[in-house]
Amino acid sequence: MYSDEVMDRYQNPVKNSKMEDYDIKIDEASTTCGDKIILYIKTDGERIKDMTWQGEGCILSIVSTDLFCENSVGKEINGIKEQDDLSFIESFPVKISPGRINCVMLPLRAFRRGTRQPGRE
Amino acid sequence: MYSDEVMDRYQNPVKNSKMEDYDIKIDEASTTCGDKIILYIKTDGERIKDMTWQGEGCILSIVSTDLFCENSVGKEINGIKEQDDLSFIESFPVKISPGRINCVMLPLRAFRRGTRQPGRE
Amino acid sequence: MINTYGNKDDFPIFNKRVNGKRIIYLDSTATTQKPRQVLDAIIGYYEGSNANVHRSVYKLADEATEVYERSRKNIGDFIGSRENEIVFTRNTTESLNLLSYTVGESLKKGDRILITSMEHHSNILPWMRLEERGVILDYVGLDEMGHLDLEDLKSKLKRETRIVSVAHQSNVLGTINPIEEIGKIAKDNGSIFIVDAAQSVPHMPFRIREEYDFVAFSGHKMLGPMGIGVLYGKYNLLEEMPPFNRGGEMIKDVDFHNAIFEDPPIKFEAGTPNVEGAVGLSAAVDYLKNIGMEEVRRHERYLTSITLKSLDGMKNVKYYGPRDPDERGGVIAFNVKDTTNLKKDLEGRNIKVDRLYHSHDIATFLDDRNVYVRSGHHCAEPLMRTLNITGTARASFYVYNGDDDVEAFISSLSEI
Amino acid sequence: MINTYGNKDDFPIFNKRVNGKRIIYLDSTATTQKPRQVLDAIIGYYEGSNANVHRSVYKLADEATEVYERSRKNIGDFIGSRENEIVFTRNTTESLNLLSYTVGESLKKGDRILITSMEHHSNILPWMRLEERGVILDYVGLDEMGHLDLEDLKSKLKRETRIVSVAHQSNVLGTINPIEEIGKIAKDNGSIFIVDAAQSVPHMPFRIREEYDFVAFSGHKMLGPMGIGVLYGKYNLLEEMPPFNRGGEMIKDVDFHNAIFEDPPIKFEAGTPNVEGAVGLSAAVDYLKNIGMEEVRRHERYLTSITLKSLDGMKNVKYYGPRDPDERGGVIAFNVKDTTNLKKDLEGRNIKVDRLYHSHDIATFLDDRNVYVRSGHHCAEPLMRTLNITGTARASFYVYNGDDDVEAFISSLSEI
Ligand SMILES: Cc1ncc(COP(=O)(O)O)c(C=O)c1O
Numbered sequence A, B: 001m002y003s004d005e006v007m008d009r010y011q012n013p014v015k016n017s018k019m020e021d022y023d024i025k026i027d028e029a030s031t032t033c034g035d036k037i038i039l040y041i042k043t044d045g046e047r048i049k050d051m052t053w054q055g056e057g058c059i060l061s062i063v064s065t066d067l068f069c070e071n072s073v074g075k076e077i078n079g080i081k082e083q084d085d086l087s088f089i090e091s092f093p094v095k096i097s098p099g100r101i102n103c104v105m106l107p108l109r110a111f112r113r114g115t116r117q118p119g120r121e
Numbered sequence C, D: 001m002i003n004t005y006g007n008k009d010d011f012p013i014f015n016k017r018v019n020g021k022r023i024i025y026l027d028s029t030a031t032t033q034k035p036r037q038v039l040d041a042i043i044g045y046y047e048g049s050n051a052n053v054h055r056s057v058y059k060l061a062d063e064a065t066e067v068y069e070r071s072r073k074n075i076g077d078f079i080g081s082r083e084n085e086i087v088f089t090r091n092t093t094e095s096l097n098l099l100s101y102t103v104g105e106s107l108k109k110g111d112r113i114l115i116t117s118m119e120h121h122s123n124i125l126p127w128m129r130l131e132e133r134g135v136i137l138d139y140v141g142l143d144e145m146g147h148l149d150l151e152d153l154k155s156k157l158k159r160e161t162r163i164v165s166v167a168h169q170s171n172v173l174g175t176i177n178p179i180e181e182i183g184k185i186a187k188d189n190g191s192i193f194i195v196d197a198a199q200s201v202p203h204m205p206f207r208i209r210e211e212y213d214f215v216a217f218s219g220h221k222m223l224g225p226m227g228i229g230v231l232y233g234k235y236n237l238l239e240e241m242p243p244f245n246r247g248g249e250m251i252k253d254v255d256f257h258n259a260i261f262e263d264p265p266i267k268f269e270a271g272t273p274n275v276e277g278a279v280g281l282s283a284a285v286d287y288l289k290n291i292g293m294e295e296v297r298r299h300e301r302y303l304t305s306i307t308l309k310s311l312d313g314m315k316n317v318k319y320y321g322p323r324d325p326d327e328r329g330g331v332i333a334f335n336v337k338d339t340t341n342l343k344k345d346l347e348g349r350n351i352k353v354d355r356l357y358h359s360h361d362i363a364t365f366l367d368d369r370n371v372y373v374r375s376g377h378h379c380a381e382p383l384m385r386t387l388n389i390t391g392t393a394r395a396s397f398y399v400y401n402g403d404d405d406v407e408a409f410i411s412s413l414s415e416i
């Protein structure tokens, strides 16, 4: 359906698992699309030690979420939050039409919202 | 402003007077235009013996009303009511644009309405 | 006049090339493309007779008034109504909201409104608004093939049911509902019967019947311009109703604290009307009359039947609504099963799950091949809940579509 | 760019000939003619990117969404507002009705609304509707020259005055009201301040100010197509308000008995929007920006001042509103005295009466000379009552009018 890179990750996500000892858990749902994603985050307060996800969504939101979890490990929370939307979208492995931007943005938007008050459950 | 025929009649109407011993009196007002006309009718029940008017209005409605009063004398009430709108408009001395049809139609519409229940005051 | 079908020559947009290739437009249920004749009518109006209408006496205003009222008559004739029963609105949505804010205002706590589980949000939300005042909204259920369950309708039709409002044709399932029969049932119950004809007036012969109190449809879904819609209403009902929006044009007389309103339909057309829209829609009606609505229906039925036949042969495609093309319009909602997918389950084991691709992924895949289908919930979330899905892809046809479009659609779909 | 003034080349309708002669269009206050650039934008949209907007993923729908939202931004920039504060409506009338049905619904018995005696019906009737529920409608009076009486305004502004709604420029008197000042007075009183800018946004530089809570105007009065209007609203107010019409597009989520609405402005745009209208209005804005709104105002002021000077020389002509062209826009309401008229009085004597010709007769007289002016009450009956007349003739100017039009108007008028 999409490029091999995207489809490979969709079928073999590397971060699609539940985490028990998370520090932050973020529930994100796009009611209109039916996407439902949970992010589990382990952090030392400043940096991401690990991030995993569970849920359902379209291929783009799933792949974007899996990539996001993987790429965030070791990074600063504030740095992740502050990256701009455009460069986030451009770093996605396939070119996205404007109608699909929300799908790719899903994990970053969830992360921003969920880390506004650290420690939030 | 209009043809001499129209302006002559506007300035020298022949039926612009009050009637005391009328059989039918019809009040007609066009709220949007500000026209206000009263028709006074003397009839033997079937035919018009005399008709006069009083009031204010645009030139076309005044001239149409004055002509209507004059032309109706001696005619049958039903015949007057049943003449069709188009021929009534075409018998008016000047050509009328669609936006002014209501002005010319004013006396005939008033007459039709006012003679629906004969004897009505 | 068979040559008008699937003939794109009249529609300038099909000269467009995307990545050097033609576009396959399969979203006419959302909005339709416009023929040259409609565009010419719009420009002709602005170049020849543009003015504000009504109550003016100069020639240009006379002309504008005349083309506006002639358009009203032409559209009225098209559905077999008198011209003074045609109210111009913005779209179907506004037509139905007008009813909610007028007829709906007379409903009291405990009164009921009956709609169906296959309605578009436009025929749900205006009625849901009245729930705030204690009105009860009931939904007629569907059978497995996506037909209305008429027994359920009869059992939900109560003495308190003041309004019955039903889509003539579903914009998702394609189901054509038996509105003559439903209308009779509603009228026997003394209810006001409203037809959401957004998907039927454009696609099949449609005549106003005694049972229909109100009928709503949109110009942009039948080759006309955006920004113009229609509400047909029985004259005596329009007369009794209070006005909706208020302002210029729709009054006979105003003083500081009182107003006398115009007669219908002008009573419901506050402010400067969209003359352009009326003229454009009238030109669209002429275009459709020239083809003939029986032929429009026959053509769409044909495209639907060959498409369904192809889809029947595709193991991974699931489509919704009646199987028989006689029972449905030219709109096909479908999903594609993701047969290759492996998923970790909650315990972390790799299992094969029989899930559907997300409809947006299908639409994006087809978009890459210049095949334009809609995806998502199609403004029918209650129906999606009823079908227990979050969305579908949807292909729909109109007069300009032909075998070529069906072939491109099917061959692209088979590449998923 | 002085060459754009009074230059009719961009406006195809001025190629029209009636009885072999050109037309003198002096009714831009009612609706304006359209430049080629706007017509091209409309056709370009339909030929290049027509689709239904929002929530779709294929290219054509992306393009339609983009041109729609870009138009919103362009129009927002034009008046100095953020794009998410621009709600598309049909016209000024609908913008004001939207406020009546949302903000107005929160008013209670005894609350007051303050408008003026020079309002258009569109800024009267939506508020008069609320009198049914015990809201009180007050009118600010005028001085002899047709200025608002600000002392009267202050005295009528009560603690209970929840809404103050005022025309920026009268469509009859031409009076330009000091809305900055009125806005401050209204805000100091804690009232919501609404500007009917139907006659100002098209004709002069206009910037949103902190005092303005809502601003309404129409596309068709500023070179744009019919069927598109604007409501500017402060974002936080738009957020708090309930939606008006309900249906497709304006929701986030719907189930059988609940809905979550979209954020402003989409929350107020139910159903398929008029993308064509937005695109056309945006092109009109570009056209006006190219001239420059200071220049539009300067040009109209010039035409007004030479016209008033000529009228001052005509003994039988009486015009209304401020004498100083700095205090008024390019709209001139006037009447002509019938100096020759003899009338029988009630006692049957022939007396000379100093009466006015009926405005329709003036308009018809001018129409015979291809000079198109409006006549009647101009949807401002309370103002007519205040002036103690039944109507006026009215000439009004816009960018395409020039000295030639003024000359034709004055010379025709002098023939009466
Ligand atoms: C001051 C004013 N307000 C409101 C309106 C109503 O505008 P529309 O008919 O476009 O809704 C007009 C139009 O004449 C006007 O001049």
Ligand SMILES: Cc1ncc(COP(=O)(O)O)c(C=O)c1O
Binding pocket: C029, C030, C091, C092, C093, C094, C120, C122, C123, C167, C169, C170, C171, C196, C198, C199, C218, C379, D248, D270, D271, D272
């Ligand atoms: C059945 C049905 N009803 C109502 C509507 C709403 O139409 P509009 O958006 O033109 O108001 C649609 C449009 O998709 C529809 O298909």
